[in-house]
Amino acid sequence: MREEILPAEIAAPVFISPYLEPYPEPWPVPVGISARHIHLTQRDLEELFGPGYQLTPAKPLSQPGQYAAQETLTLVGPKGVLEEVRILGPCRPYNQVELSGTDAYQLGLDPPIRDSGDLDGTPGIVLVGPRGSVDLPFGVIKAAPHLHLDPATARQHGLEDGDRLQILAEGEKEVVFNNVLVRVSRDYLPDFHLDTDEANAAGIRQGQQVLVIAKRLLPA
Template sequence: MITQAVQAELQKRSRQVPVGISVRHIHLTRDDVDTLFGYGYQLTPKKALSQPGQFACEECLDIIGPKGELKHVRILGPERSATQIELAQTDCRNIGIKAPVRSSGDTKGTPGVTLRGPNGTLTVPEGVMIADRHIHMTPAQAAAFGLADGDRVQVKIDGPKPGVMGGVLIRANDKCALDFHIDTDDGNAFLLKQGQLVTVLGKEE
């Protein structure tokens, strides 16, 4: 009986991943950095993020929507090929924007917004999204889970508000570090904390 309990616990731990709660943020192209901060301006790294090579910048922008503003929204680096603004549904509601749930980089057909920086304002035609729940992992880690890039899984959350999140996208890449990325709305709904461990239940059909 004890052996079965120990085996069950070990199996659970082998399928655990840490939570990374993502606060609203902005990714910018080189051209948009030039427009908002001045030609040739270089973003200043402030803090390394969980994914290798990615960092939070010292610089922030204001986001201006039809019904309100979000002040001092952090820029993340490095620069991207397309400007992308990742918000929670609560943020979108507060500024009057209807944004779709999308995977990072899938900006086509998303709403635009106005960004305000120290060198002026810029209205981007698209790029606002609610980021899809996803787990970063290497292909080897995915294989150990019996998964592959692009799979969807369910994740079990323990704690004072336990539950299950579905439709979690697996993003497997050799440059990834194991991390379950959700936004602040999801984090608050389950009372999750940064770095808390959750359990991958299995692949959705």
Template sequence: MEQQTVEMITQMVLETIGRMEERSNGYQVPVGVSARHIHLTQEHVETLFGEGYHLTKKKDLMGGQYACNETVTVVGLKLRAIENVRVLGPVRKASQLEISATDTMKLGVAAPVRESGNIAGSAPVAVVGPKGVIYLKEGCIIAMRHIHMSPADAAAAGVHDGDIVSVRADNERGTVFNQVKIRVNDSFTLEMHIDTDEANASKIKTGDRVTIIR
């Protein structure tokens, strides 16, 4: 057997062993802390920012999304407001505000924990822009913690799209997160998303790594 073939087989065996060890010890994932933000329809963009207005990009995010230069003020049922809420693009079919549990107390809204896009029966909120105001009868949620993965990442971790896993943070707080949803897409970069409340309570910051322990 030629030396090159032997080296290729050896490399394949080592990679397979590495993947097996990684699965048994837990698969590590970097964290992205997600601050409050809002997704808007084009109709609502124009109501808030003016007729014919289009969102402008500030920073690219994964999956074709991007942070916009535009911000809005959100107002809850108790007429308490949170200013400078970042708009994320591109526009969507339904407007959706994602906030933390602490934000819900400030706004006086009963936002449920939901996967992004599942807004039926969620909390109402008003949104104020420089040119107008909209009232969402539903659309305010606390985003369910989740992990973005490419198909290759999912295969390496031994998980599938839609799986629910537990994740451990091995720091001084020693936090375990349950009910973490796996989301798999070719456009995704490996990252677990938690909100600011979860990050502060567990002393985790963007870039820290956690381990899938399912």
């Protein structure tokens, strides 16, 4: 005789890991979706646009003081070209080109998934502007998902810069993002950053709320 399965026996299993400390109450953060973009040094900005050139802010971003500039560049890779790729400002101490996997494939590149600023061993690319070009020897990445937090919010949830989290995006696909890097600064507002490929695959929209469900106890 076949044993009857009671409702309590078919409840969803609970995922348990010794490396994660679940939050008793998951807490929400908004999503910011980043399309391909470029961060430039002032020196290379002038190489591309002319001596003394300054970026022209066009649209503020989710983080205070950050903006999408009016200026764009052409990216030239081993097997393809991407035109009108937006520069983000203000200028930084290093050059960095952030692409989705789809963008990288079109250019003929295979950049690693990295945290911002971790550029050792990354591929290079040629940047073409209206007044010149710059051949970057390295600096192309697929940006790892990361969470910006202000210090007060970080303290509230027992977090410090460099911690790692598990984040749940609810919905039809219900995707869990593991090993999400926490970035804490007085200049930040809470914002979970994904690229366009990641957001599309998970069915996530700009500004959607996701849930921080656990803190990682050991380094990745």
